[in-house]
Amino acid sequence: xxxxCLDMEGVxxxxxxxxxxxxxxIPELKxxxxxxxxxxxxxxxxLGILKEHxxxxxxxxxVIATIDxxxxxxxxxxxxxxxxxxxxxxxxxxxxxxxxxxxxxxxxLFCNTLEIAPSGEITGFKxxxxxxxxxxxxxLQSMGFDTIAAGDSYNDxxxxxxxxxxxxxxxxxxxxxxNPDLQAxxxxxxxxxxxxxxxxx
Numbered sequence: 001x002x003x004x005c006l007d008m009e010g011v012x013x014x015x016x017x018x019x020x021x022x023x024x025x026i027p028e029l030k031x032x033x034x035x036x037x038x039x040x041x042x043x044x045x046x047l048g049i050l051k052e053h054x055x056x057x058x059x060x061x062x063v064i065a066t067i068d069x070x071x072x073x074x075x076x077x078x079x080x081x082x083x084x085x086x087x088x089x090x091x092x093x094x095x096x097x098x099x100x101x102x103x104x105x106x107x108x109l110f111c112n113t114l115e116i117a118p119s120g121e122i123t124g125f126k127x128x129x130x131x132x133x134x135x136x137x138x139x140l141q142s143m144g145f146d147t148i149a150a151g152d153s154y155n156d157x158x159x160x161x162x163x164x165x166x167x168x169x170x171x172x173x174x175x176x177x178x179n180p181d182l183q184a185x186x187x188x189x190x191x192x193x194x195x196x197x198x199x200x201x
Contacts, residue, residue: 002199003140004080005133005159007151008090008109010034011169012073013100016064016092017046023063026053034172037154039091043125056120057095064099074104076188081107084148084199087140089133091155093125110136134158148198150191165198167191 009015009032021029028049036042050056080086090097090111097111110132115124129135137147137159149156149163152171160166160182168176168184169191176184185191 001145002084002164003145003147004084004086004195004199005089005137005140005147005149005163006086007133007153007156007169008088008092008097008100008111010152011070011150012077012088012104013069014067016060016067016096019067020060020063023066024053024055024059033091033153033155034175039155040127047122047124050122057114057116057122058120060096060122061099064096067100069100069103072188076192077104077107079192080195083196087136089136089149089159091127091132131158134162137162148195150195165195167194 006012015032017032018030021027026049029046031042031045033039033042077086086107088107088109090109092111093114094111095114095116097109101107101109110128112128112132113126114122115126117123133156137149140147147159147163148165149159150167150169151160152169152175154175157175157179160168166182168179168182170186171184183194185194
């Protein structure tokens with residue numbers, strides 16, 4: 001039996017930090033895992049910038065409330081979920097993701113948790129498990145599942161390469177150039193066909 005594991009940001013919804021960077025006028029926050037492979041380093045850097053500007057969870061959630069899934073993402077996900085079990089594996093946080101999950105019809109999501117002070121300041125974060133995407137894919141495989149994985153960033157490559165089939169979706173030119181063995185897609189229709197083909201083979 002196959003389980004399809006999908007990244008969330010950049011694949012199904014816009015990048016939350018980029019949207020917040022634009023709304024807050026802090027361009028440094030546009031840096032994502034497409035730019036920085038070390039997620040721990042990236043998050044500590046982000047929290048430092050939030051503290052410096054006096055911004056907390058409320059300001060970020062206000063922006064997230066305005067974000068919609070990428071055009072065609074919900075239809076893609078609905079069709080895929082009618083054909084296979086799907087888990088969204090994301091390095092985002094529950095406090096960011098749940099409004100977006102509502103707009104996607106509440107698919108299964110495995111992600112992380114923010115540590116938030118009573119004042120609303122984000123003081124830290126708790127990762128669910130180390131190398132969460134790869135670890136989850138390997139755990140599924142240990143239970144007898146085959147996995148098909150897709151994402152757009154550096155932190156998706158390990159789960160993609162560990163899976164029976166794996167794809168890049170709307171990735172960067174650099175990541176595509178560095179991984180010429182991976183099929184890369186830009187449109188949901190083509191992406192769905194590739195996953196369906198993998199499911200049937």
